[in-house]
Amino acid sequence: MSARYNLARQSVVNIILSEGFDPTSLGLPSIVLTNGIRRFPAFSLEGYSGMGATGGQRRATTTDSTAYSVTKIAAGHSIKAGGESRFYKLNGTTFSAPVGQFAFARTQTGENPLVASATQGNSVASMLLGWGSGGTYGIRESPASISKYHAWYLQDDWKITRRLTLNLGFRYDFEVPRTERYDRYSWFDAAMPSPISARVPGLNLRGGLRFTGPDQRSPFDKDLNNVQPRLGLAYALNDRTTVRAGYGLYYTVTKTIGTIALGPPFAVNTPVNWSRDGGITQYASLSNPWPDGLIFPSGKAAGAATFLGQNLSTASRENVTPQIQQWAFSVQRTLPSASLLELNYTGTKGTHLYFPDLENANRLHPVYWGIGRTELNRTVPNPFHGVITDPTTVLSAATVVYRQLLRPYPQYTGLTLNTPNISNSIYHAMQVKFEKRFSHGLSAIAHYTWAKMIDDASNSGYDFFGGDSAVQNIWNLRHERAISVTDVAHRAVVTFVYELPFGRGRAVGQNWNRAVDAVLGGWKSSGVFTMQGGFPVVIGLTGGNLLEGVQRPNLIGDPSMPGSVRDRLNNYFNAAAFSRPDADTFGSAPRTLSYRNPGIRNADLTLGKNFRIREGHIVELRMEAFNAFNGVVFGKPNASVGGNAFGLITGYAGGFGPRQLQFAVRYEF
Numbered sequence: 001m002s003a004r005y006n007l008a009r010q011s012v013v014n015i016i017l018s019e020g021f022d023p024t025s026l027g028l029p030s031i032v033l034t035n036g037i038r039r040f041p042a043f044s045l046e047g048y049s050g051m052g053a054t055g056g057q058r059r060a061t062t063t064d065s066t067a068y069s070v071t072k073i074a075a076g077h078s079i080k081a082g083g084e085s086r087f088y089k090l091n092g093t094t095f096s097a098p099v100g101q102f103a104f105a106r107t108q109t110g111e112n113p114l115v116a117s118a119t120q121g122n123s124v125a126s127m128l129l130g131w132g133s134g135g136t137y138g139i140r141e142s143p144a145s146i147s148k149y150h151a152w153y154l155q156d157d158w159k160i161t162r163r164l165t166l167n168l169g170f171r172y173d174f175e176v177p178r179t180e181r182y183d184r185y186s187w188f189d190a191a192m193p194s195p196i197s198a199r200v201p202g203l204n205l206r207g208g209l210r211f212t213g214p215d216q217r218s219p220f221d222k223d224l225n226n227v228q229p230r231l232g233l234a235y236a237l238n239d240r241t242t243v244r245a246g247y248g249l250y251y252t253v254t255k256t257i258g259t260i261a262l263g264p265p266f267a268v269n270t271p272v273n274w275s276r277d278g279g280i281t282q283y284a285s286l287s288n289p290w291p292d293g294l295i296f297p298s299g300k301a302a303g304a305a306t307f308l309g310q311n312l313s314t315a316s317r318e319n320v321t322p323q324i325q326q327w328a329f330s331v332q333r334t335l336p337s338a339s340l341l342e343l344n345y346t347g348t349k350g351t352h353l354y355f356p357d358l359e360n361a362n363r364l365h366p367v368y369w370g371i372g373r374t375e376l377n378r379t380v381p382n383p384f385h386g387v388i389t390d391p392t393t394v395l396s397a398a399t400v401v402y403r404q405l406l407r408p409y410p411q412y413t414g415l416t417l418n419t420p421n422i423s424n425s426i427y428h429a430m431q432v433k434f435e436k437r438f439s440h441g442l443s444a445i446a447h448y449t450w451a452k453m454i455d456d457a458s459n460s461g462y463d464f465f466g467g468d469s470a471v472q473n474i475w476n477l478r479h480e481r482a483i484s485v486t487d488v489a490h491r492a493v494v495t496f497v498y499e500l501p502f503g504r505g506r507a508v509g510q511n512w513n514r515a516v517d518a519v520l521g522g523w524k525s526s527g528v529f530t531m532q533g534g535f536p537v538v539i540g541l542t543g544g545n546l547l548e549g550v551q552r553p554n555l556i557g558d559p560s561m562p563g564s565v566r567d568r569l570n571n572y573f574n575a576a577a578f579s580r581p582d583a584d585t586f587g588s589a590p591r592t593l594s595y596r597n598p599g600i601r602n603a604d605l606t607l608g609k610n611f612r613i614r615e616g617h618i619v620e621l622r623m624e625a626f627n628a629f630n631g632v633v634f635g636k637p638n639a640s641v642g643g644n645a646f647g648l649i650t651g652y653a654g655g656f657g658p659r660q661l662q663f664a665v666r667y668e669f
Helices: 123-129 366-371 402-406 514-520
Strands: 002-013 042-045 057-074 077-094 101-104 134-140 144-159 164-180 186-193 206-211 227-236 241-251 267-271 311-313 323-335 339-353 379-381 399-401 414-416 423-439 442-455 490-499 524-532 600-614 617-626 660-668
Touching: 042 123, 101 123, 164 241, 267 311, 379 402, 399 402
Parallel strands: 042 101, 311 414
Antiparallel strands: 002 057, 057 077, 077 144, 101 134, 134 267, 144 164, 164 227, 186 206, 227 241, 241 323, 323 339, 339 423, 379 399, 423 442, 442 490, 490 524, 524 600, 600 617, 617 660
């Protein structure tokens, strides 16, 4: 029997490099100092590197955890039961554009400010003009919140016979979603009638804010059905061959248990309304980015009418724990010469995974796109005029852009909810492993994997792990199902450690004197050889023109080109395989192509020796060669159809440059 208790506390204060900088020295108005924070504002410019920081935090977290278990061994059974509980407490502030964030695009200085173009306009020119494409200012109160996690398990390792062992297990866990000491959390109720629906005839207005309180402390539903069976077996066919199989169902931690900042109206952002007529004429400017003032935390006295007319960002109650199913089958065979061969099949299925890019709940449905952009951007009498009276929102004006009235929730200029977990994935792999255990100075492991992974949403965030992909059509997510951006079809890795056969006690030089042995004997080498196929190409489109979503090109042929990667450095793609779709039309290209980016071939080698100076004193000399054979691992090609650099490979893959040599000396005493 065992039990333990842990208490951990962490304080975090992000120091921004520009802390103390006066943003008004750039010509910005004093309104940017409302938060009492002085730093360089954040600027993002299309086609250029951004400047400044939007975030930062000052917080303290406390984690209490308790774990306990008991083990009983009897009659071939090894039974273990236990549980754990965790309490996550959070106090602090997370900043969001505390001195302002400003975005600039090329569109505002293009020939037609209503149509995106890859060849017209410049974001720097737009900034100099003082006309942006986005921006915000955030004001936030500090939360004092807590979430909880509980789990219990039962495991029986049952040795039925000398050859057969069964592993039977069961686990149940659940989360208590985060609550806040002063009930300052909110969520969006899409089904409720809008509190102003009776005052705005002609529109079926639904949806409004709900707030936590004594009867509903959390903005998220509990998910209490996380039952997780586990089954495994190991069977020895004979003294040299063993068969293993297993299945397990697992649930991961949801986002409801992690850090959740306060939502509106306790954490608010005021957008920059650069234009009130869809981009035809300018309204705000850099010298006066918020002519109607800022939005301040207002509390929940207004109830469901809170934040009407604003860009609302809050939670939705739906909360399903992401689920992972894993299964495997393997055969292991002991071979002569201290070797081992293992064949494996493994599979993984993900359900209720998080699906990024679907947070925007107020998109204009494609059924209205056929009206045409000119008509959609036409100003019409505003039915909210006199009903929504907040001067900081465009919905208080006498006129409004027509397409605003066609959105699912026209009483809000925007609606952002938490990332829905409606994504799925499936992975299958065959694995072959050969292991040469240490003998005659050599040990080695060779591993080969042949795999395929399919999903409908995958964003690794890193180029070296496939990169990201974007959603084109949120209304038909079946078309997002494709080979995962992280899929690697073939991967082989060989590692070895070899004691060179020179020196005393080895094959050559057994009778060397101490001086010769100190220089030439006792050396050891090791290495890692990696060969890996490339990730799938994520194709894009320069100057995509889609009212909602990220437009892809049409795929009308075979995108691949013959020859080695060197032969394709300047034309990695068959440009004739793609065409540009019409504006506001979905392209036919899938999320990822079956055509692959360049793969990896790399060798890292090490040569080292220990010099024993005297008892307890050792000097280690190591020489390491990364990319020892100086092979080129090319980076990904530019995959944006229509761009000037389309199909060009202009650099190395991240982490794989020219050969690097490293020498190290370590003294142990």
